[in-house]
Amino acid sequence: MDTLPIEVWTYGDAELFDSWGRPLTEFWNQRALDFEGWNCQLKASPEPKAAATEVAAMTTNAKPESILIGLADSDLAPLLADELTRKNIPHYDPEGTPLHLGGIGRLTELLCQLSQEANIANVRTLLQHPDCFAYIQASDSQPHLLRKLDQCFERHLCADLDALIQFTDDARLRGALKALKSLQYSIKQAKHFSQGLSNALKDIYADVEIDTGESSKPWRERAEAVRQLLAEVATAEDTFPKLSTDLARSLVLQGLRKAKVHPDRPRQAHDLLGWLELLWNDAPQLVLMGLNEGKVPESVIGDAFLPETMRALFGLRTNEQRFARDAYLMEAICRRRTGERGQVDILVPQKAADGSPVKPSRLLFLGSADTLLPRTRTLFAQSDTNEPPTDYSIPWKLSPPPGLPLPERISVSALKSYLECPFRFFLRHIMHMRPIDLESREMSPAAFGTLLHAILAELKGLSIDSQTKPSDLIAKLHAIAENEIEHKFGRELSFALRLQKEAILARIQAYVERQIEDVRTNGSIQILHTESKFSAKLEGIELRGVIDRIDQRGDRIELTDYKTADSPKSPEKAHLAPLARKEPPAHLPEEAFFEHGNKRYRWIDLQLPLYVYSQLEAGKERPRVAYINLAKTLEKSEIAPWEDFTQSHVDSAIACAEALIRQIKAGVFWPPNPDLREDYDDFAPLFPDGIENSVKAEAFQNYQFTKTNDMAESL
Missing domain, CATH: 3.90.320 (Lambda Exonuclease; Chain A)
Structure with a gap:
């Protein structure tokens, strides 16, 4: 048998790695990380927004080859991207953008939701999508049409698209709603869900002219990603003829969230690199954000089918091995910037993107006895300000619109x-x-009172005396109430409306009894x-x-x-x-x-x-x-x-x-x-x-x- 010699090169001392160049867990899990000697600056931030602001300040006017931005926590990427955008700093996320967050991907997601439940929220969101609004060819402006939709819902509490079509008294809104109804019908009537969804998208974009130039490239990329996703789901539906519509819809929705599209990288953009990509970039300064426990080192906890002991027996990667890998990466990243070769700034937020408290990574506590206490004080330091941090800010104070007319x-x-x-x-x-x-x-409460007022308004012209039979008056008002409620909300009432209907009938009965009691006493x-x-x-x-x-x-x-x-x-x-x-x-x-x-x-x-x-x-x-x-x-x-x-x-x-x-x-x-x-x-x-x-x-x-x-x- 022929043999081929293999050389394994490691970035570090050979005794710290096994024969395949993998970090040895018994060494790296106990190895001290000398951040102080490696020219690393540790800093705690009270919240991710403060850390993002500091990263943007460090990056301003810096060339991409001179500074590297690292994100140990990918959840912080949108927050940092927003801050860089506000400071006009070009940036690029190699991870890409989820398909469902914009354009035709978002429209595909909304059509999935419409086919499942055509409630007011789904209908309203669809009408807000510019491509769908162009398809319905509404003569009204988008805000005006949405306002009429909201008013119709507010008056009649329409539970779904059919009820909205029934109760709207505006012909143009009804036309827009019927266009959505036809899309829903085309999806539901197709043999397979993917085919119906594809037909609905073809109807929407049938009359749209697509430019073949660079300006429409993002749209074409998203459209191609959607086409491939629907083709994959169609293959699954053909392979498994009994695949349910709900499962096919779920496959599309999951695919939209997992698929990524990658826009063109802007000129002179700073890349927002993840933890595992940082070692391969040689920029002299590294700004690392989000080095928190659970993100680095990554851990798998509580797996019912593959606990740690079984993963070790099968030769699968364990949490100890992940820790050793990340400890090695941490040292390698820092040591290549030691001394005059550069610097490393590690910003550790004390809160996650959702505002929940988080802990610093265990890697940051790997050190000597002399460094443990100072690091702990640094990483758990209180904010300099006495005010609690907030997740919002007010960029300006509001003023009323000038020159409104004095009411007559x-x-x-x-x-x-x-x-x-x-x-x-x-x-x-x-x-x-x-x-x-x-x-x-x-x-x-206001609508409930208004309806009750409208019912009792039918008493005009009535005389009430001691001879008036309460049962007759109750029956009369109850009949009026039944008609008013059916006219306003239809025959099919939600459970909440049925309860309110009973409350109205009960109040009418109590009122009549009190009214008869009053006329018997006072005339x-x-x-x-x-x-x-x-x-x-x-x-x-x-x-x-x-x-x-x-x-x-x-x-x-x-x-x-x-x-x-x-x-x-x-x-x-x-x-x-x-x-x-x-x-x-x-x-x-x-x-x-x-x-x-x-x-x-x-x-x-x-x-x-x-x-x-x-x-x-x-x-x-x-x-x-x-x-x-x-x-x-x-x-x-x-x-x-x-x-x-x-x-x-x-x-x-x-x-x-x-x-x-x-x-x-x-x-x-x-x-x-x-x-x-x-x-x-x-x-x-x-x-x-x-x-x-x-x-x-x-x-x-x-x-x-x-x-x-x-x-x-x-x-």
């Missing part, structure tokens, strides 16, 4: 919002900002009007409101307002707050305070007094006011009159409303109320660092409206 009309409920907080009033009623929840499958009523609109001029602005119910009881008018809270307040407590030791909100004018019964209060709502003001007639008795509390149980349901309501309440409320309108016209929307609970504040997520630290206060202290009202809207 204002609602009673908007005045309540201003009493609560003028800044949030500006966001909600001047800029018309409001949150839209695309995840909820049940009515919000019959005739419901003259429901949802009665009114308007009045105050300080040159039209004040508007809607009175839930106007009743005639004998010779007197009663104004009532429905409340659906489970623990309702009395009218007095809902409108007036006693002054406590704590200072009231600083934005309130003097007119917002009211003395009554030897006590001083501040107005927190002007609703019922303004209702009375709108219905005052000369020579007639002032209307009475009350709440009808529509709680879910009979015990909490009640008709709560405002017993000590007087004309002084009306006069004070009008003076307060006029003062508030003067402040609104003067552009006074500061300071914000600091006492609002975060869970009741719709705008809290916009200001994680606090409103005062996020916006320009002076811009809201004297906001300048436009002089003309041509574009004015009502509040």
Whole structure:
């Protein structure tokens, strides 16, 4: 038999390696690493962002051949890439970009999700993809179409694409949704999932002209990667005819995440190399980031089928061997830059990319007894700043858009919002900002109350006396409720909506029993009007409101307002707050305070007094006011009159409303109320660092409206 001599060359002393040049575990697991003697600088960073900022600072104005950037933790690559991009430092990640993160790869992933579940989130995300939006050929702009989609969902809580098509009243949105429905149908009707997905992609890109030049090269590379992936899945489907659609879809989704595309390397770019590639680069300076336990050395822990002892018996790589390999790489990387040949900067974050705490690598503690304590102090050093590190930063303070029109009309409920907080009033009623929840499958408290109001509005013209049968009135209102709910949400209700439907029916029954009890005690009523609109001029602005119910009881008018809270307040407590030791909100004018019964209060709502003001007639008795509390149980349901309501309440409320309108016209929307609970504040997520630290206060202290009202809207 012929023999061939083999020479094994090692970068280090021969006795530290076996005959094949592999690091010997018994030596390297105990070998001291002399970072101090090798010109290595160890530094702890409180968080990955701080480490990325320091890497960018070291790399600025440095040539790629003079400095090497190493990433022991690949999860930090996007964070570092973002920081380098912000500093305009060219860089390149040889690992590539996952196929599913952009372009046709992302569209393929979204079509997989659409074929599995056409919920509102998937539909909305598909419409946001530029290629899909071009395919549906919508005449509306993308933001406008998405806004109409959100509004349709908010009104009807549409569970899927079919419900959206059913309930939308906009022809252009319906056309866009039907185009998505046709894509879903083409995927589901194909013999194999891969074939259906391929057909859907062909339909989307059928009329797209693809440039053959360099500008379209990234798109062509992604398209080719998707084509190869679908061909592989098609082969699997042909080989295994009983392969389920769910499994085929899973194969595509996994393939999209595993496949990588590699864009062209920019000129003079710094490569972001992984741990195992660092030894082969000879740049004199190395900046190594992310040397944390679990990343280097890499460990396999808790494998049920191949524990460490069995891996050693089979000759497979063990954790000890990985540790020895990484210890060798660490020494080799550092020693080639010892002395005047270069330097090594090792930045060790104390947190991972997701914010969880992490430990320094065990490699960093391989040293003599004299070096262990100083290294430990360095690697676990506290941040220089006393403030806790944050994962976000505010690059500028927000300002309101200039020259918004002064509103010509204002609602009673908007005045309540201003009493609560003028800044949030500006966001909600001047800029018309409001949150839209695309995840909820049940009515919000406001929508629940609005639906109940709409049902009870059908009582207009009804007379109720002691002879009225509760069962008849309950049956009538229940039938109205059934029709309203079916018209708004369809026949197929989610579990949450079915529960809310039962809650509405229960509240109606409790209300009827309380209403019959009231007329038997206080006399019959005739419901003259429901949802009665009114308007009045105050300080040159039209004040508007809607009175839930106007009743005639004998010779007197009663104004009532429905409340659906489970623990309702009395009218007095809902409108007036006693002054406590704590200072009231600083934005309130003097007119917002009211003395009554030897006590001083501040107005927190002007609703019922303004209702009375709108219905005052000369020579007639002032209307009475009350709440009808529509709680879910009979015990909490009640008709709560405002017993000590007087004309002084009306006069004070009008003076307060006029003062508030003067402040609104003067552009006074500061300071914000600091006492609002975060869970009741719709705008809290916009200001994680606090409103005062996020916006320009002076811009809201004297906001300048436009002089003309041509574009004015009502509040």
